[in-house]
Amino acid sequence: MLLAREEAIVAAVNRLLAxxxxxxxTVDAVAAEVGIAKASLYKHFRSKEELAAAAMIRVLDRALAQIDLLGADAGADPVAQLRAMTRWTMQLQLAGExxxxxxxxxxxxxxxxxNKVYLDRLMLVSERLGEWIRAGQLSGRLDPGVPPEVVLYTMFARACDPVLNILKASANFSDEQIVEILLSTCFDGLHGRSQANAVRAIRAS
Amino acid sequence: MLLAREEAIVAAVNRLLAxxxxxxxTVDAVAAEVGIAKASLYKHFRSKEELAAAAMIRVLDRALAQIDLLGADAGADPVAQLRAMTRWTMQLQLAGExxxxxxxxxxxxxxxxxNKVYLDRLMLVSERLGEWIRAGQLSGRLDPGVPPEVVLYTMFARACDPVLNILKASANFSDEQIVEILLSTCFDGLHGRSQANAVRAIRAS
DNA sequence: GTCTATACACAGATAGAC
DNA sequence: GTCTATCTGTGTATAGAC
Known part of the structure; x- marks a missing residue:
């Protein structure tokens, strides 16, 4: 019962943070959304910051579950997996979560x-993605000239990319189009996927 | 004298916003930095939001001056000009401005x-960059598959890219290296500049 | 147009009864 | 553990004298 109550709190925090x-x-808004008194919140979490940390831990756990799902396919292309995780991140943002x-x-x-738990989860995610990044750079499908941690941070940054919300607000594109466009600019750059495809075609021939 | 005082205020706002x-x-911090009383600030600007708008107008004017500088070279490559503006933006951020x-x-x-003045300046910048974007897409050096406004927003987003500050905080790279790395990921993508260069080499041959 | 002093609102956090 | 009621700090904005 206690865990269910706390899960409800963290879910509300997650939604409001998004x-x-x-x-x-405001902590008042969190209490109102959960339907309990503000003072009751402080019996579960000691500060607003701790509420936010709990929400971040929750989303990192969801990310780890997604990584496990993608990692189950042993023969999968690491770069495709990185792309899939970036897509997942953007879809979460579009869903307001x-x-x-x-x-x-x-x-x-x-x-x-x-916050030990938060740092632990963050490191787990970083290590799992780090393996794919290393493999991608070894295969040459990720630029080996870009430091691995820059690749990691660039992917993390897609989780809060303001371009996504601007495009959603402009209402000129469907959610699917937004995701595909931003995946393209992220992995292929503004210079374009046509060039990357051209290289792939040339290398294949 | 009045204009000089207001310029000092906006400069302080700019620095503190950065x-x-x-x-x-806080408005208190702005007053302290300028060295006047808080109430005096409100004789010049009616709200905190108006202070922020003034700072944004100021930075957009600096951007327009930079665009003019780059535009003076009539024969220049539009994509090189876009890259130069993105570089300028990142350097401003690294300088804490x-x-x-x-x-x-x-x-x-x-x-x-x-705010009419703000909107006007924003539109001016967008139109100037928009011309370069259109030219770049016509020449094929920018992916025509990416909508022009997405290119524009992506460039604007470099002005507040969190990756830049993370890399600066990590202290593993010089400011120049950070700028070059992020220019590469922005224009060439994570797949890499080697591919873009390969295409250019092939096309040139 | 600058100052000191203060009004006003809001949000994070706590007291204490049940 | 939940509630109502309250404390406390802080930040925007203003009053009013000079």
């Missing part, structure tokens, strides 16, 4: 960098 | 979308 962001999310935290809030940063 | 972001920037606004603050959004 909709409003950390600064604009990706919590967004400010990069500059120092109280929040302190809370996160001293 | 350092802390809009939410964490790029104001950062939250995408989700609605009071701020309202103030900006009803």
């Amino acid at each position: 909709e409003k962001g950390f600064d604009a999310m 990706m919590p967004s935290l400010p990069a500059q809030n120092s109280a929040l940063r302190t809370a996160l960098t001293s | 350092e802390k972001g809009f939410d964490a920037m 790029m104001p950062s606004l939250p995408a989700q603050n609605s009071a701020l959004r309202t103030a900006l979308t009803s």
Whole structure:
């Protein structure tokens, strides 16, 4: 019962973080969404920052589950797997389920960098993706000139890419189109997929 | 004298927006940095949002000046010009002079979308870059499959790319290296510049 | 147009009864 | 553990004298 209640709290936090962001999310709003008193929240979590950390841990766990799913196929192409994870991330954002935290809030940063569980999950995700990145660079399908951690951070950054929300707000593209366009700009660059395809075709011949 | 005072105010706002972001920037801090009383600020600007808008107008004017500089060379390659503007943007951020606004603050959004001067400058920048984008796509050096506005937004997004600050904080790369790496991932993608260069070499032969 | 002092609102966190 | 009621700090904005 306690765990179910806490899951309901974290789910509400997750949704509100996605909709409003950390600064604009109020603890009152969380309490209202869960349907309990604000003071009751503080019996489960000691601060607003801890609420946010719990939401981040939850989403990292979902990411790990997705990684496991993709990793089950032993013969899969690592770059295709990285692309699939980036797609998953964007779809989560489009669905309004990706919590967004400010990069500059120092109280929040302190809370996160001293949260063992959060750091542990973050490292797990990084290591799993790191293996695919290394394999992709060895095969030459990822630019070996880009440091592996830059590839990792670039993928993480897709989770909060403002371009996605701008395109959604413009209402000129379907969600599927947005995802495909941004996957293209991320992996193939603005210079274009035509060039990457051309190289692939030439190498294949 | 009045204009000089207001320029000092906006410069302080610009710096604090770059350092802390809009939410964490307090009007008290602005007043302290300028060295005047808070109430005096409100004689020049009617709200915190108006302060932020003034800072954004200022940076858009700097961008327009840079565009003019690059546009003076009539025979220049449009894609090289777009790349140069993206580089300029990143260097501004690395120098701590790029104001950062939250995408989700609605009071701020309202103030900006009803600010004629701001909208005018934003449209000017967009149109100037838009011409280069169109030319780049016609020449085939920019992927014609990516909608022009997506190219534009993607470039704008480089101004607040979190990857840049993460790399700077990691202290593994010089500022110049960071800029070159991110230019590569932006224009050539994670698949790599080697492919784009290969295509260029093949086409040239 | 600059100052000191203050009004006002809001949000994070807690007290204490049940 | 849940509630109501409250404390406390902080930040935007203003009043009013000079």
